[in-house]
Amino acid sequence: MNNKLKVLRAMRNWSQAELADRLDVSRQAVNAIETGKYDPSLPLAFKLARLFDMPIEEIFDDGHEGSDND
Amino acid sequence: MTETRNMKRPMSPRRKRYAAGIGLALVVGAVLGAVMQRGETGDGLTIFSNAPLTPGFAAGAAILWVVGMIVSLTMYHRAVDDHEERAYLWAGLAAWYTFTLSAPTWWVLHRASLAPAPDAMLLFAGALAVNLIVWLWLKYR
Numbered sequence: 658m659n660n661k662l663k664v665l666r667a668m669r670n671w672s673q674a675e676l677a678d679r680l681d682v683s684r685q686a687v688n689a690i691e692t693g694k695y696d697p698s699l700p701l702a703f704k705l706a707r708l709f710d711m712p713i714e715e716i717f718d719d720g721h722e723g724s725d726n727d
Numbered sequence: 728m729t730e731t732r733n734m735k736r737p738m739s740p741r742r743k744r745y746a747a748g749i750g751l752a753l754v755v756g757a758v759l760g761a762v763m764q765r766g767e768t769g770d771g772l773t774i775f776s777n778a779p780l781t782p783g784f785a786a787g788a789a790i791l792w793v794v795g796m797i798v799s800l801t802m803y804h805r806a807v808d809d810h811e812e813r814a815y816l817w818a819g820l821a822a823w824y825t826f827t828l829s830a831p832t833w834w835v836l837h838r839a840s841l842a843p844a845p846d847a848m849l850l851f852a853g854a855l856a857v858n859l860i861v862w863l864w865l866k867y868r
Binding site: 674675678681682683685686689690694695697698700701 | 736739741808809810811813866867868
C-alpha cells in the first residue's frame with residue numbers, strides 16, 4: 658500500500674526517530690511503513706491520521722478509486 | 728526543529744518496558760550459560776551437550792528458565808509495537824514449521840536405523856535459529 662508518510666514527515670522536518678517517538682513505536686516500524694514493507698494496523702493508522710490531522714485515506718492509498726460497494 | 732532533532736529524547740514507558748524485558752531475558756540466559764559452563768567436564772561447550780547434571784542444579788536451572796522466560800516474555804509482549812509483533816508472529820510460525828518438518832522426519836529415519844536418535848536440544852536450537860533469522864529480517868530489512 659502506498660502512503661505519503663515520508664512527505665508528511667519531511668514537511669514537518671521530523672526524523673524517523675522523532676516520528677516514532679510521537680507514535681510510540683520503533684524507528685524500524687516507521688521505516689517499514691514508509692518503504693511499503695509493512696502496512697500499519699488500524700489503531701496505528703488512526704494514530705497517524707490524528708497526528709497529521711488528516712483522514713486516513715489521504716495518508717494511505719490502496720490503489721482503488723472511490724468507494725467499493727460492489 | 729534542528730534542536731529537537733538533536734535532543735536526547737527520554738524513553739517512553741513502552742520503550743522502558745521493552746528494554747527491561749529484553750534485558751531480563753539476556754540476564755537469565757547469561758546466568759544459565761555461565762553457571763552451566765563453569766561445571767564443564769568435557770572438551771566442548773557443556774551447555775550444548777547432554778552431559779549429566781546434579782538434580783539440584785537441574786531443578787534450579789529449570790525454574791530459572793521457566794520463570795525468567797514467562798516474566799521477560801510477558802514484559803516483551805506488553806511493550807512491542809505491532810510491526811515487531813508481526814515479525815515475532817511470522818518468526819514463531821517459521822520456527823514451528825522448522826520443528827514440524829524436522830522432528831518427525833528425524834524420528835522416522837531413526838526408527839529405520841537411518842539416523843541417530845533425535846536430539847531435543849538440537850531440534851530446539853534449529854527452530855530457535857530460524858526464529859531469530861526471520862525475526863531479524865522482518866524487523867530490520
